[in-house]
Amino acid sequence: MPPQDAFTQAVAPALSGVEHLKARSRLLRGRLAEELAEGGSQVSEDGYNLLKFHGSYEQHDRDTATALKQRGLEKDFSFMVRVRMPGGRLTAAQYLALDELADRHGNATLRITTRQGIQFHGVVKDDLKPTIAAINETLLTTMAACGDVARNVMCSPTPIRDGVRARLDADAARLSAALLPQSRAYHQIFLGDEAADGSDESEPLYGATYLPRKFKIALTIPEDNTVDVLTNDLGLIAIFEGERLVGYNVAVGGGLGMTHNKAGT
Secondary structure (H helix, E strand, O other), X not given: OOHHHHHHHHHOOOOOHHHHHHHOOOOOOOOHHHHHHOOOOOOOHHHHHHHHHHOEEEEEOHHHHHHHHHOOOOOOEEEEEEEEOHHHOOOHHHHHHHHHXXXXXXXXXXXXXXXXXXXXXXXXHHHHHHHHHHHHHOOOEOOOOOOOOEOOOEOOOOOOOOHHHHHHHHHHHHHHHHOOOOOOHHHHHHXXXXXXXXXXXXXXXXXXXXXXXXXXXXXXXXOEOOOOHHHOOEEEEEEEEOOXXXXXXXXXXXXXXXXXXXXXX
């Protein structure tokens, strides 16, 4: 074994169960397509962990869980679906389309998140694929809205339309696109692209195990800290001269990607 390989093996942490799952998942595919076609109201534990990367979490109704358990019945399972929108930007037409989808496939509510995304709740398993496909038809996506990747890139929400905000919005969108996984598993499973079978894919940025934790990024300017920029894992503070971007000051190490009360993360 070459000395460098021996050193890497000696200092590399052992992979967790979820890391092993990601590594063998064929770039986030696993058995998700099969599980979504099998019926029922929930997915397996492996499916639960992979589904996050595609923008959804399996949940259950806590208010009915005890009564259903006492009756020997399954919990009331459904799915949260999160939309990835850099800087929280969407058009009026996109909002109206999401609002209609919430009535058709969700529990008739839309939730605006603290990280400038939108979430659907109450989506049943059979409606998961149609919901995600319909979101993509609005030119929005749920891809990488959850999971061990760079999450939705935040930007100043100040409703001022000038060159400074336009540049921040454009850079947030550009950064978000650059940090999306390269795997086309999402397109194969949820959008019906059968050619996206993974045969010629790789993840040059993330690697086969993706990140060990979520990673959160925000852009802003010094006089506007509505994004609480220093709490983000990566904070980009733009410096302008007039409306000309001079550059970004970079702040690293914010705590939003850590597990609560586990400083080692």
